[in-house]
Amino acid sequence: MEGLDSVTIGRLADRLGMSKAGVIGQFRSKEKLQLETVDLVMEDFRTQVWQPVRHLDAGLPRLLAACAAWVRYAADPGYPGGCLLTQVTYDYDARTGLVHDRIAEGRARWRDSLRRDIDVAVAAGDLPPGTDAPQVVYGLESLAAGITPARLLHGDDETEKWALRGMHAILGFSPMK
Amino acid sequence: MEGLDSVTIGRLADRLGMSKAGVIGQFRSKEKLQLETVDLVMEDFRTQVWQPVRHLDAGLPRLLAACAAWVRYAADPGYPGGCLLTQVTYDYDARTGLVHDRIAEGRARWRDSLRRDIDVAVAAGDLPPGTDAPQVVYGLESLAAGITPARLLHGDDETEKWALRGMHAILGFSPMK
DNA sequence: TTGACGTACGAACGATCGTACTCTTAAATC
DNA sequence: GATTTAAGAGTACGATCGTTCGTACGTCAA
DSSP states (O other): OOGGGGOOHHHHHHHHTOOHHHHHHHHSSHHHHHHHHHHHHHHHHIIIIITTTTTSOTTHHHHHHHHHHHHHHHHOOSSTTSOHHHHHHHHHTTOOSHHHHHHHHHHHHHHHHHHHHHHHHHHTTSSOTTOOHHHHHHHHHHHHHTHHHHHHHHOOSOHHHHHHHHHHHHTTOSOOO | OOGGGGOOHHHHHHHHTOOHHHHHHHHSSHHHHHHHHHHHHHHHHIIIIITTTTTSOTTHHHHHHHHHHHHHHHHOOSSTTSOHHHHHHHHHTTOOSHHHHHHHHHHHHHHHHHHHHHHHHHHTTSSOTTOOHHHHHHHHHHHHHTHHHHHHHHOOSOHHHHHHHHHHHHTTOSOOO
């Protein structure tokens, strides 16, 4: 089993050298543990992707830098097995419950962040005036999320380039070279 | 629990009004059951997406029609909970075993199918000469796979349009309007 | 009629799951 | 130094998991 469901009380207890009771004593319940795990994954994402670019100028410069960091993170998040954020996202999108909601909230925040830079870029004339921001955001997140299965199922090692060029196309830039 | 893991021997037995032993007698093992399930999902995909367009002219016409059917299927596969093919894909990409391999094979066939039409379209002058087919295929499948989480996590109801326009952008067509 | 064969049953197995208890023990507080 | 607090161990529970038995049914061929 993979994904969040593999983070189990007993397994975690083994890994930590603790008893199951000790672990559940820390987290109160499985759902709390899952929520904390999701928070941790999201925090890692923000640290690795948003933190390095947040100081850049709002608008297109920061948007492009964020996309580059995003794609790099998805292709190599620093741990084995592919981006965990993508994993939990597709794992819990069809479920109900607090974990689903938490993921949706985090993603919504990221979407807003992207959207703001898109709006600024449009206002600055760096993106075409008629740009449909939600549509662009959808394209960006889809292209980023496609990296994991492409790498893990097919061994593609050019996903970073593919995703980035796709993002540029979505943003209305010149043909994909 | 969702996804393939929710297809459990006992649950299936309940649903079918059979005993667990009767179900496992049909499928020999859980893995065989999973493989048959994956085959069934893939067959449904081919029936709903490929079958309606396969008779069209190879190249850009069939490619565009396939994308439209693909996107429509992902947005509304005819059953609740989002496209199962997307689900199992992201569920098993990071695992090892026969199910992972079967999914990879099926996806590889679909990729080849797309790629062939792209090549034909390029040869026919319907797509730019320098088109990087694998890159385009990556973009198409990413944009299609993005539909499920967008709908289920955020309630987006324009995903079909977004995905299709994104695909056009990836193919090098005019700006996303 | 008999035998082989396949289907499905009921029961049980060992594992693992999440969770609820009690008890010990160490730290913190007064 | 006595008392309170909290962490964690240990154990047990009910569920559910996949799987393996032995057995009772068919159906069909010999």
